[in-house]
Amino acid sequence: MLYIFCPHCGSRSQNEFAYGGDATVKRPELNKEISDQEWNNFVYLRKSPRGKHLELWHHISGCRQWIKVERDTSTHEIFKTYKADELTE
Amino acid sequence: MSQDFRLNNIGMVNRNKKISFTFNGKKYFGYEGDTIASALIANGVHLVGRSFKYHRPRGFFGVGVDEPYAILQLERNNERDPNIRATEQEIFEGLEVKSVNCWPSVNFDIGAINNFLKMFFPAGFYYKTFMWPPSFWYKIYEPFIRMAAGFGEASIKHDKERYEHKYEYCDVLITGSGPSGLASAYAAAKNGARVILAEDKPRYGGSLLTSDVNIGNQTGAEWSEKIITELKSMSNVIVKNRSQVFGYYDHNMLVMSERISDHLPKTQKYLPKQRLWYIRAKEVLISSGSIERPLVFGNNDTPGVMLSSAAKEYMKVYGVLVGKKPLIFTNNDSGYETAVEFKKNGVNPLILDTRKEPSSDIISEAKNLGIEIKFSHVVVAAKGYKKVKSADIAKISDNKKDLSNIENIECDCICVSGFWTPSIHLASQSGNKSEFNEKIDAFIPKKSKQKENTIGSANGKFTLEETINEAFDKGYEVSNKITENNNKVSIPTVVEKKSTEHDKFWCVPLPKGKSYKRFLDFQNDVAVSDIELALREGFRSIEHVKRYTTLGMATDQGKTSNLNGLQLVSDIENKVVPQVGHTTFRPPYTPVSIGAIVGREVGKHSKPTRKSPMHEWHKKNNAVFVDAGVWLRPRYYKQGNETLFEASKREAKNVRKNVGVCDVTTLGKIDVKGPDAAEFLNRVYTNAWLKLPVGKARYGVMLREDGIVMDDGTTTRISENHYHMTTTTAQAANVLSHLEYYLQLVWPELNVNVVSTTEQWAGAAIAGPNSRELLTKLFPNTDVSNEGLPFMGYKEGDLFGIPAKIYRISFSGELAYEVNVESNYGNFMWEKIIEVGKEFQIQPYGTEALSTLRIEMGHVAGSELDGRTIPHDASLEGLVSKKKDFIGKRSLSRSAFIKPDREKIVGVVPLDKTTSIPEGSYIVKDPKAKLPNPKLGHVSASCWSVEYDNPFSLAIIKDGKNMIGQKLFAMSPLKNKTIPVEIVSSHYVDPEGKRVRA
């Protein structure tokens, strides 16, 4: 079970969090003309990298903040966590 | 009965407390502190089971977790506990155990015929013998395997025992209380670290309890007693016995199973059976010790052949002799310690040492005690079926290939020592890749992936001095990283006998003309010949060899067999062991009860139960409850002998005719506040929200980005910047996360806050033609006329002194209101509604009537919004704004969602007006079409229309709009029904919606 550092609460066990997927996906702006292909990429296509990955976790049984976690998907090492609005490196 | 094999002046069991127990129905006695194994051996019992494949007689091989043979089944109070290791289970008064894997009895086992049919059970026999013809599998092979195999029977009854979970944090977790565990725990604790020391056995001390050593001028046992007493007295230390750390997971999370009352008679009512500890440790010191390796020779599975260290522990800890004519077969000095112990207890052993002319302290001691030693000698084969009676021994050549001078020696046990295998399981589980150490012929941990260090003999340190020094150093080092106290305790001096090198010999060659079975894996009956066969058949990877032969795959996980298996593969392949590699160790290190893993989360406790503030009223008024997510909701209120069908019909009819009241507290409620709240709702919902005035409610539909309907509900503008959103009961939590996602990550510029208020409000839906009259009496000071409170209006009111919120919204399709009060007043509100409503013939109604009412109105709910429907499918396209953008809008123009024959919701009525259509039925054109019959769609919800008194269903079918008026068929292969139906509008009752606006 992972031990995730929440920038708002401190280190907490994984069972307080819900996984939220790839944090690098950016929602297309509202009212923007966009092709089927682009929209399809946004809604359905995700990379599944082995190694470093920036992902979203929701501290659902804690502060209820969405946070970004930089994690190695094969070793589970967590390098850094960010607040939702914090710029990632 | 006398205990012929009990010694008088040795051991740690409590001789003042006799305990009786039964084994296979026969009564025996032992002493407090005995295990089943030690007590049975004291009584001269060595036959306790039958092996897995060949049903060969099985005795005791070890004295702890490594035990491959003595797996028993415990029975008490008609409950069964299978897979109990006799070497671990302590006896208690009234304990009942029996053998497993033998039928009809352990002494006469029919399955033993397999032993004579060995040719049918070679490696991979599962894949060969039982394959063809396929029709034989169910009727013949499987029942046969099932009857012959297995280690006990699981009880099919509910487990009444209690298991607990506990979460703990510490600085240093130490797994094992042998010399390295005690020393490191002491050093870390003295340095101020929060320490947990876990010991699997009842007694602390590990090898110190049985070895002839001296630490700081005390015997090993005395020193361990002193250290453990001091550790127990320290407030920063938790010391746990009967506790096995069995799993090492990510981020230094380890799981430990504590056996709390397994060793006690079932009289402690409030004591749990076991407790599972989830321990998050900053640092871990693995001090799990090492397990003695067997030597491989003919019939080495015969009862009476056991590890020499086990024989020594039975003497020193339990005061029990495993035999009176012992043969010690060793390739190292450890066997001598056992021999010396026998001699000290008046028994004359014979030592066979594979080494040519070794010399060391302990060998000299054995010689001085007059123990007979034969160097360059081996056991060729054990003789005797149910117990060792003698052994064929031989002289072995210097190159270890040839045997000579074979002779038969009488003996009643053979104690083997093939040197030691470090228990690297936990380190391996943590991700630590091990390395092969040539000096000890075994793997030891290499580089830590997580914050762990392996110490002592688990790390290949086989002298006490090295172990103690390393443990004190590591205990200080890792604790100081955390505490920075720099408090180093001095290391005591150690006195021990110097030992000499072991012999890299592990398997005795077969004498000419003999084909003895030489076993590697004692629990799964894997012999040398099986491995040889697997390699001949082309298996190369050790992982494949393992699976094909089942080597190391039994409940003991190959604790005694793995290394010898690797040695054999590397010998045959002409490789060295590190090239062969070893198989992966995975948790659990020892078997864990399913009950312990589940903990208290069983039955009703597997999820929380949420109850509305009116729950007690419902109970008192004969409500029959139904699970709605985690909520308990009244399904119907039973009157007399009513059935569900009758009651729900009565309740629904009364809503249509008079007035009903339904507990809607469970609806999700979310406060949406802030200057940008309207803009936010406008992006979340498909319809327009910017112009909703204060005091008005609106029905809204929200989508996921893929265009699928996520949820629906009404949201009311309470004040300028305050909206009260409702969600369905089921989606409440998901909707909140969804809103938080967009506010925090996608549109952080919006100044809006959301918070769940579900539990803050109790809700009652008052529905039916009499509802306004009732409301007038409930709120005499509030204008609730059609003009004062129109459809989709909202007002605050005063309910007999209690502030209430009144929403004129309707799910039933009748004139209806929802009244909310603070939860604490919920029951007050409810009782007032019932009391005042009497003159209007009010009746409470449950979820079943609620469903009927919404279905015949064509209102969609979870069964239609099932994660596959877009707004169009549920006839909600009128709520989809063409002007503005919103979550999921772009998806709605994808080709599949706009094709002309897209599914749409319709009503379905059986032609005979009497046959109810099962939910889930297919709608088809031709019921006799070839299977698979092309379906137009499915029936999502069914009810008995109380308006028309006939069955009515909702269905979502292809091109639904153009199907209205058609005669089709509803097919339910599950219920074997084909029902001719007519497709009608989904708005079956009051299609113009006059009633809600009346």
Ligand SMILES: [Zn+2]
């Ligand atoms: Zn948090």
